[in-house]
Amino acid sequence: xxxxxxAYAVRIWIFxxxxxxxxxxxxxxxxxxxxxxxxxSHIASAEHAGLTAQLHTLEQRIKNHPNDVQARxxxxxxxxxxxxxxxxxxxxxxxxxxxxxxPEPYNNLxxxxxxxxxxxxxxxxxxxxxxxxPDYALxxxxxxxxxxxxxxxxxQQALELKPRDTLSAQRQQQIDAILAMPAKLGxxxxxxxxxxxxxxxxx
Numbered sequence: 001x002x003x004x005x006x007a008y009a010v011r012i013w014i015f016x017x018x019x020x021x022x023x024x025x026x027x028x029x030x031x032x033x034x035x036x037x038x039x040x041s042h043i044a045s046a047e048h049a050g051l052t053a054q055l056h057t058l059e060q061r062i063k064n065h066p067n068d069v070q071a072r073x074x075x076x077x078x079x080x081x082x083x084x085x086x087x088x089x090x091x092x093x094x095x096x097x098x099x100x101x102x103p104e105p106y107n108n109l110x111x112x113x114x115x116x117x118x119x120x121x122x123x124x125x126x127x128x129x130x131x132x133x134p135d136y137a138l139x140x141x142x143x144x145x146x147x148x149x150x151x152x153x154x155x156q157q158a159l160e161l162k163p164r165d166t167l168s169a170q171r172q173q174q175i176d177a178i179l180a181m182p183a184k185l186g187x188x189x190x191x192x193x194x195x196x197x198x199x200x201x202x203x
Contacts, residue, residue: 051078069099073202077108085112103133104202107142114146119153122146148175 058075061068076091089112095105106129113122123146129139155172158165 051082054078055082069095069102070202072098073104076105080108080112085115088112101132102202103129103136103139106132107136107139110139110142110146119146119150123150148179151175152179 055075055078058071058078061071062075065071072091072095076088076095079085079088079091089109092105092109092112095102096109099105106125110122110125110129113119113125123143126139126143126146129136130143133139152172152175155168155175158168159172162168
């Protein structure tokens with residue numbers, strides 16, 4: 001992945017300063033907030049809870065009712081929770097092709113991209129989601145978290161090129177402090193502020 005330029009990071013930093021907002025502590029819980037109608041507490045005992053059987057039931061539902069968007073969305077979400085990321089990516093991409101106006105599939109696709117370090121692809125997905133549905137708060141929050149990550153990477157690159165750049169060092173420290181904020185608020189210290197999957201079905 002191409003590292004964003006310092007100028008790009010500066011624009012992001014200015015945007016964040018002008019916005020004057022804070023990022024939701026929900027990002028201490030997972031990397032990208034993923035849209036899911038299935039409680040994450042069930043994931044650890046997926047086989048015992050019959051998650052695979054539920055997936056099969058959804059597949060039959062989709063076969064008989066190919067236009068059931070909720071079933072398709074739940075199916076893609078279950079694939080994600082089962083760790084079948086490639087299949088989940090394909091499922092969310094199919095949803096996007098069928099229903100480009102829905103922000104949730106873009107959001108969860110961005111979650112998967114971010115999980116595998118494809119931050120530029122995640123950015124494109126989130127920005128498309130914002131364009132499709134500007135009033136969907138989760139993608140706005142996720143985009144803010146991703147911008148912070150990209151800015152931190154850019155400042156790190158600047159420091160590698162110019163180690164004595166005190167301004168870049170200061171900005172990077174400030175961003176790192178924001179990203180670490182959820183741990184200070186009592187969340188899992190191993191889960192820093194990043195992008196999160198949504199926790200509800202389609203609107």
